[in-house]
Amino acid sequence: MTDLSKTPEATPAKGGAFLSVRDLKVHFTTSDGIVKATDGLSFDLERGKTLGIVGESGSGKSVSSSAIMGLHRGTNAMLSGEILLDGVDLLKVSNEDMRKRRGRDVAMIFQDPLSAMHPYYTVGNQIMEAYQVHNDVTKREARKRAIEMLDRVGIPQPDRRVDDYPHQFSGGMRQRAMIAMGLINNPSLLIADEPTTALDVTVQAQILDLLQDLQRDFDAAIIIITHDLGVVAEMADDVLVMYAGRAVEYGPGKEILTNPEMPYTWGLLSSVPDLTASTEAKLIPIRGNPPSLLNPPPGCPFEPRCDHTAKVGGDLCRTTLPDLTPANSGGSHVKRCHIKNADEVYEAEILPEIAPDLVED
Amino acid sequence: MIGFVIRRLISAVLVLFVISVAVVALFTYGPSDPAQAMCPEPKCTAERQDAIRDALNLDAPIQVQYAEYMSGIVNGRQIAFGSEAYDCDAPCFGVSFIYRVNVWDDIKDRIGPTVSVAVGAGATILLIGVPIGMFAARRRGSAADKAVIGATLVIESIPYYLFVLLAFLYLAAGAGIFPQEGYHPLTDSPLKWAWGLLLPWLALGLVNSSKYARFTRGSMIEAFNQDYVRTARSKGLAESRIVNKHALRAAVVPIVTIFGIDFGSLLTGTIFTELIFGIPGLGLRALNAVGQSDLPVIEATTLISALIIVITNLLVDLFYSVLDPRVRLG
């Protein structure tokens, strides 16, 4: 007999993963109908590892990660599935319990650090507040800790800059300060939602370096959300490609980047400039626009934009949503596409287009 | 910050200059003939009125008259009404046509009551309107929220003088809960001062707070949608702290701005309140002066009201810069 007296807190997750998201759905009721922003998302993540979630804007990345933070509570969102963090289902804990976990167990940093900070409070005040809410410390101790964290994330003269207002910081410094705020309670999971999108290219690289560096120190699991495969290539152990609220390809980062088996991922790869550093590579943006998440049609959501439907028999693409199935390259790599020999198609048609110098003949 | 203060000071001085020029020009070129106002036709012959015009120096160029008026405010001056001459000590705003006394002596004790009514009503407006707006914002979309909005719309559709009149008739004259008349200077007895003004404050405050309830609600809801409120929530702050610290701090800025603008009309709007409650304020005096075409009194009350409004606007602007570090620190 299993011990039923155990509290949910003490029960380890089924698969044992530190973070395990199972069949997560986030649906919004609007006056036009139900928006299925996240529709059956599953993934696992271990401490010290990084998951990259990639997809065009509107594919449901922010909505999904906000669900992990419990930020949809008290809104018109309907959530189902499981979000197991260290065995505890975050969708089931009370509002007060979830509040206490926010910032302590799970922290989040956002795309635009200027709007993400309160313009009327000093940077130090905002960082201290994040510490004080979870730790019974004096103002003075909190301030000391805030200065330490600012120093740790590379803010020069942190004991002076701690009293600055956000508008007195540069964009990169603001994002460093947000990272300091996010990590001040040593959370086990850090969600970075497009942390570098609003920054200069040179600053982007510094911020990514900082995140990797801090991850080693803090042993946190990181979810990095981006629409930039370059960021994923640098940061992620695992990659989840999202399209129209669903995972369309998921697996180890190296696999996804070198042996993708889903036409949408191919499209993303073709539209990244610096991934292969090849001068002959063509930059081909994906044609068309992401579909509406309101009343999606039955088939593959990528079908209206897909150039490879002819490789699938009949009108399967239009009528039937493909399941997530193991990729031909094996391992834990899965993809959502009807094409049987996707690996061969990639080798023969896609690779020569995007990285001619990688193709040996 | 210093640059900001200097710019605001300069613009305040400019506004006062323009208003004072207009006031002096009104005296000379206005629709009401000063000589006729001082001494109407059957009493004074046409020749006598000409003599008065002469004595008032009405034919002198506007800049000469302006210099004379301003110098009177600073140094005092002699004012001649035909053969009689009045010593008008500084600050001299002229001599009342009707009562033949220094206008300043006539109105200086009336500034306190008017400012008391306006400041108290202003505070009441904020104390009633802002919390109600915050209450509704936190429950946006709910029945309570809709009830609040409905109530504010109803209250706002009542003309405020009717509201003040009804408050007076029922609560002061009728039920006798509040004193009927009774302005006591703050310096005499703060308690009597506040008690005497309480009903006017409540009446004015309640009518005008409806707008502030809706405005606060809007500002708070806008603040709730800001990214920094999402950040505050992500830190694990309690909802009450998110509302009362992060959202309110942001919403206060537009509220203060609007309040600064409204305070001027609150000052002028006290006329009816003064009339109904018999408060010996500037507005009441100006109203009488208009009825009597007592031009120097009209001039003086206009100038002093303008001065009060300019000073409050200046204070609000400075307060605004304290509230917004982006203004303060440039």
Ligand SMILES: Nc1ncnc2c1ncn2[C@@H]1O[C@H](COP(=O)(O)OP(=O)(O)O)[C@@H](O)[C@H]1O
């Ligand atoms: N509160 C909401 N109500 C209705 N639809 C929403 C709401 N929030 C997000 N959405 C929709 O969900 C979809 C996914 O949004 P989001 O997760 O922000 O995309 P991404 O972060 O991938 O760019 C978008 O189409 C967006 O319009």
Ligand code: SF4
């Ligand atoms: S299922 Fe069909 S439409 Fe969808 S990606 Fe595969 S080939 Fe394209």
Ligand SMILES: [Mg+2]
């Ligand atoms: Mg997003």
